Amino acid sequence: MYKPSIPKGMRDFSPAEMAKRNYIFNTIKSVYHRYGFLQIETPTMENLSTLMGKYGEEGDKLLFKVLDSGDFTSGVTTEEFAGRNAAFLASKMCEKGLRYDLTVPFARYVVMHRGEMVFPFKRYQIQPVWRADRPQKGRYREFYQCDADVVGSDSLLNEVELVQIIDTVFRKLNIRVAVKINNRKILSGIAEIIGEPDKITDITVAIDKLDKIGLDNVNAELRERGISDRAVEQLQPIIALSGSNEEKIARLRSVLAASETGLKGVDELEYIFSMLKGFDIAAVTELDLTLARGLNYYTGAIFEVKALDATIGSIAGGGRYDNLTGIFGLPGVSGVGISFGADRIYDVLTQLNGFPEESMEQTKVLFVQFGERELSYILPAVAQLRASGVNTEVYHEAAKMKKQLSYADTKGIPYVVLAGENEMNEGTFVLKDMRSGEQRSLSLEELKASLA
Amino acid sequence: MYKPSIPKGMRDFSPAEMAKRNYIFNTIKSVYHRYGFLQIETPTMENLSTLMGKYGEEGDKLLFKVLDSGDFTSGVTTEEFAGRNAAFLASKMCEKGLRYDLTVPFARYVVMHRGEMVFPFKRYQIQPVWRADRPQKGRYREFYQCDADVVGSDSLLNEVELVQIIDTVFRKLNIRVAVKINNRKILSGIAEIIGEPDKITDITVAIDKLDKIGLDNVNAELRERGISDRAVEQLQPIIALSGSNEEKIARLRSVLAASETGLKGVDELEYIFSMLKGFDIAAVTELDLTLARGLNYYTGAIFEVKALDATIGSIAGGGRYDNLTGIFGLPGVSGVGISFGADRIYDVLTQLNGFPEESMEQTKVLFVQFGERELSYILPAVAQLRASGVNTEVYHEAAKMKKQLSYADTKGIPYVVLAGENEMNEGTFVLKDMRSGEQRSLSLEELKASLA
Numbered sequence: 001m002y003k004p005s006i007p008k009g010m011r012d013f014s015p016a017e018m019a020k021r022n023y024i025f026n027t028i029k030s031v032y033h034r035y036g037f038l039q040i041e042t043p044t045m046e047n048l049s050t051l052m053g054k055y056g057e058e059g060d061k062l063l064f065k066v067l068d069s070g071d072f073t074s075g076v077t078t079e080e081f082a083g084r085n086a087a088f089l090a091s092k093m094c095e096k097g098l099r100y101d102l103t104v105p106f107a108r109y110v111v112m113h114r115g116e117m118v119f120p121f122k123r124y125q126i127q128p129v130w131r132a133d134r135p136q137k138g139r140y141r142e143f144y145q146c147d148a149d150v151v152g153s154d155s156l157l158n159e160v161e162l163v164q165i166i167d168t169v170f171r172k173l174n175i176r177v178a179v180k181i182n183n184r185k186i187l188s189g190i191a192e193i194i195g196e197p198d199k200i201t202d203i204t205v206a207i208d209k210l211d212k213i214g215l216d217n218v219n220a221e222l223r224e225r226g227i228s229d230r231a232v233e234q235l236q237p238i239i240a241l242s243g244s245n246e247e248k249i250a251r252l253r254s255v256l257a258a259s260e261t262g263l264k265g266v267d268e269l270e271y272i273f274s275m276l277k278g279f280d281i282a283a284v285t286e287l288d289l290t291l292a293r294g295l296n297y298y299t300g301a302i303f304e305v306k307a308l309d310a311t312i313g314s315i316a317g318g319g320r321y322d323n324l325t326g327i328f329g330l331p332g333v334s335g336v337g338i339s340f341g342a343d344r345i346y347d348v349l350t351q352l353n354g355f356p357e358e359s360m361e362q363t364k365v366l367f368v369q370f371g372e373r374e375l376s377y378i379l380p381a382v383a384q385l386r387a388s389g390v391n392t393e394v395y396h397e398a399a400k401m402k403k404q405l406s407y408a409d410t411k412g413i414p415y416v417v418l419a420g421e422n423e424m425n426e427g428t429f430v431l432k433d434m435r436s437g438e439q440r441s442l443s444l445e446e447l448k449a450s451l452a
Numbered sequence: 453m454y455k456p457s458i459p460k461g462m463r464d465f466s467p468a469e470m471a472k473r474n475y476i477f478n479t480i481k482s483v484y485h486r487y488g489f490l491q492i493e494t495p496t497m498e499n500l501s502t503l504m505g506k507y508g509e510e511g512d513k514l515l516f517k518v519l520d521s522g523d524f525t526s527g528v529t530t531e532e533f534a535g536r537n538a539a540f541l542a543s544k545m546c547e548k549g550l551r552y553d554l555t556v557p558f559a560r561y562v563v564m565h566r567g568e569m570v571f572p573f574k575r576y577q578i579q580p581v582w583r584a585d586r587p588q589k590g591r592y593r594e595f596y597q598c599d600a601d602v603v604g605s606d607s608l609l610n611e612v613e614l615v616q617i618i619d620t621v622f623r624k625l626n627i628r629v630a631v632k633i634n635n636r637k638i639l640s641g642i643a644e645i646i647g648e649p650d651k652i653t654d655i656t657v658a659i660d661k662l663d664k665i666g667l668d669n670v671n672a673e674l675r676e677r678g679i680s681d682r683a684v685e686q687l688q689p690i691i692a693l694s695g696s697n698e699e700k701i702a703r704l705r706s707v708l709a710a711s712e713t714g715l716k717g718v719d720e721l722e723y724i725f726s727m728l729k730g731f732d733i734a735a736v737t738e739l740d741l742t743l744a745r746g747l748n749y750y751t752g753a754i755f756e757v758k759a760l761d762a763t764i765g766s767i768a769g770g771g772r773y774d775n776l777t778g779i780f781g782l783p784g785v786s787g788v789g790i791s792f793g794a795d796r797i798y799d800v801l802t803q804l805n806g807f808p809e810e811s812m813e814q815t816k817v818l819f820v821q822f823g824e825r826e827l828s829y830i831l832p833a834v835a836q837l838r839a840s841g842v843n844t845e846v847y848h849e850a851a852k853m854k855k856q857l858s859y860a861d862t863k864g865i866p867y868v869v870l871a872g873e874n875e876m877n878e879g880t881f882v883l884k885d886m887r888s889g890e891q892r893s894l895s896l897e898e899l900k901a902s903l904a
């Protein structure tokens with residue numbers, strides 16, 4: 001027999017998996033709405049002219065390209081084909097590609113729709129993206145991103161609210177997290193002070209290893225990476241930076257005294273941390289200079305979120321960028337945003353056994369079917385329960401009781417209603433709790449009250 | 453300046469459009485859950501071996517095909533390319549294609565996962581599909597389908613519940629509808645009786661024109677379509693079928709007395725209509741013999757839903773099929789399902805001005821920002837409102853009042869809070885209703901009570 005399969009790196013989601021995924025998505029959505037972010041969606045396919053060149057040379061190779069419909073060979077001569085240049089041929093045969101992330105389509109959206117938008121524009125977007133990466137554990141070729149961005153506002157209040165959003169989402173999900181915060185301007189200031197403006201990445205990568213390899217090895221690595229002895233000397237107070245966020249900020253302010261950019265970064269971080277103190281934040285918030293994600297992209301705050309009770313990479317992150325739409329010829333649109341990694345959050349909740357036992361989507365009660373007469377008796381009750389908002393099923397046929405209860409059991413339905421000859425005579429229903437096994441005889445009103 | 457665009461036949465959805473679309477999707481989802489249907493998702497891409505040949509020759513042409521990553525030319529000789537056979541070349545260069553509907557992926561899902569499924573399996577699926585059709589008004593190359601199916605049950609209770617689902621969804625959306633119901637077995641019976649088993653489509657198409665062209669022309673058309681005079685004679689009571697559903701059923705029972713299949717269809721319809729009588733159904737339910745949708749697919753009940761107050765094609769439909777998974781070598785899996793046309797429902801609600809004025813997603817209140825001191829005063833109130841579930845925004849900077857109010861206005865935010873020197877001294881907040889213009893001075897507790 002022919003066995004169907006799905007493309008590698010892609011997934012089916014069963015009802016049980018969807019309920020858990022929706023729990024995560026709905027939590028994130030509800031918090032986004034709580035802060036005034038509104039949803040948009042962009043098409044699965046974008047013109048390749050929109051996508052190409054936006055993710056580096058490697059990214060271009062990872063784009064899924066869609067063959068033009070009709071005679072896709074018409075733009076290619078046989079000689080050109082014989083040249084076997086895949087990138088060139090693809091550019092002649094494919095106009096469209098699949099979304100690689102949500103940021104470039106959003107930038108394209110802002111440029112196309114700016115006339116009809118209110119700024120600051122606070123949008124969120126939860127959609128799948130596709131990358132022709134080599135699949136491996138935890139890395140898929142189709143996965144969802146959950147982004148929120150504010151564009152058209154320089155106010156640091158946005159950064160503060162984004163940290164609050166992160167905190168609220170993980171508090172609702174019962175995941176303890178640390179939010180690490182850095183600022184690109186501070187990193188630029190450091191590089192400026194030590195006279196090594198091109199070495200920011202080398203410096204942060206080396207400093208990040210302090211815990212693992214110790215100070216001497218960090219310094220050795222810095223020298224290996226071409227940082228001068230004098231600069232390594234100047235970096236010592238920064239490598240050794242420790243204490244509370246306030247202490248770190250005070251130290252940075254003195255080290256960066258000669259860098260206008262650096263001091264601007266310190267001011268920004270100080271504002272964010274002091275504002276956050278006014279709120280009841282459960283997350284650990286921590287100034288972390290080694291945070292260098294999206295370095296050639298972010299221009300101000302940089303965020304990264306780690307789960308405290310699970311060993312997994314970052315589960316959310318983001319930052320401020322100065323030039324979202326420059327790639328499409330519209331300069332001066334700055335913004336700040338965050339993104340939740342739904343698949344990793346799923347893995348953390350699985351590790352922590354943290355999904356709620358019952359989901360909103362689940363069926364709450366199954367009516368057992370004994371026969372046509374009993375069916376006529378139960379159907380009005382079923383209709384009333386559904387009308388009052390209870391997810392209700394009737395077993396589809398008068399099968400053996402064992403089979404019907406096993407259906408409830410396998411589907412995780414917590415209650416079953418039995419109504420046979422006796423109940424029909426009395427006008428009652430027997431409600432059985434599938435976990436405790438307890439049975440109660442109830443009137444329709446009592447049944448509704450028990451299940452609503 | 454370079455002007456970005458999106459591929460033809462595809463759409464961006466703005467926050468206002470998304471709120472309306474989510475209103476439709478959430479309504480459908482909640483009703484599906486109410487009846488015990490659970491969500492699944494399948495990947496955007498399927499292997500082309502799964503999709504090809506399932507939608508007819510025309511359908512194969514409308515599939516979007518995804519170019520293999522890496523050296524996609526390796527399986528094609530230059531001579532083969534010179535042959536310019538697009539279908540052949542695509543089959544060599546593309547392993548994957550985009551989902552064309554939700555039915556074939558669902559059939560593939562059932563075959564792959566049947567070992568871990570409970571039957572009857574009641575699943576719903578709301579995902580986009582793609583067709584390389586010529587775009588035109590109301591026809592897109594990317595659009596959502598909203599399908600629910602029960603597989604592994606022959607019980608007619610499923611048909612009854614699907615009609616109840618249709619009724620509940622449109623009642624919740626405040627759209628008056630007619631649910632037209634037919635049965636493939638009756639059509640087969642009619643063809644059998646008149647000895648024209650291959651002419652079912654010709655007969656239904658001709659009968660469907662009765663209102664427009666009159667009986668004489670219908671009969672003329674039937675003869676043109678190759679139906680014998682004698683058969684046209686036999687069809688007269690069926691063409692003239694009218695009255696209540698019960699009257700139609702009684703007439704059909706006598707006309708089809710000699711067809712076992714036909715009578716089975718009559719029995720099924722009678723059961724469905726009599727069961728529906730036991731419920732409070734708002735929709736007009738009507739036996740309609742001209743309903744012939746999906747004729748080479750459906751084997752029992754056929755449903756189609758029309759809006760009564762808008763001129764638009766069918767907005768939902770479905771039916772029973774005997775062989776969902778036969779195409780993948782697994783026979784004997786029967787099912788019954790329905791599908792809502794979200795884009796058409798959107799158009800109907802737009803025509804009827806039927807979207808609710810306020811959406812759950814909208815921001816409910818904007819706090820105006822007067823300056824840093826006032827900001828410190830309002831932020832704890834903002835946090836408390838958010839914690840109690842109120843979608844709340846703070847204007848991002850201390851701009852002119854007019855600009856801040858205009859932001860609220862454009863975004864459709866119904867309330868604004870003003871708190872300056874006076875309010876800070878009194879510990880109060882001024883709540884302004886943006887529609888009536890009414891302003892009230894409130895304590896924090898009163899504010900929360902007013903907005904919750």
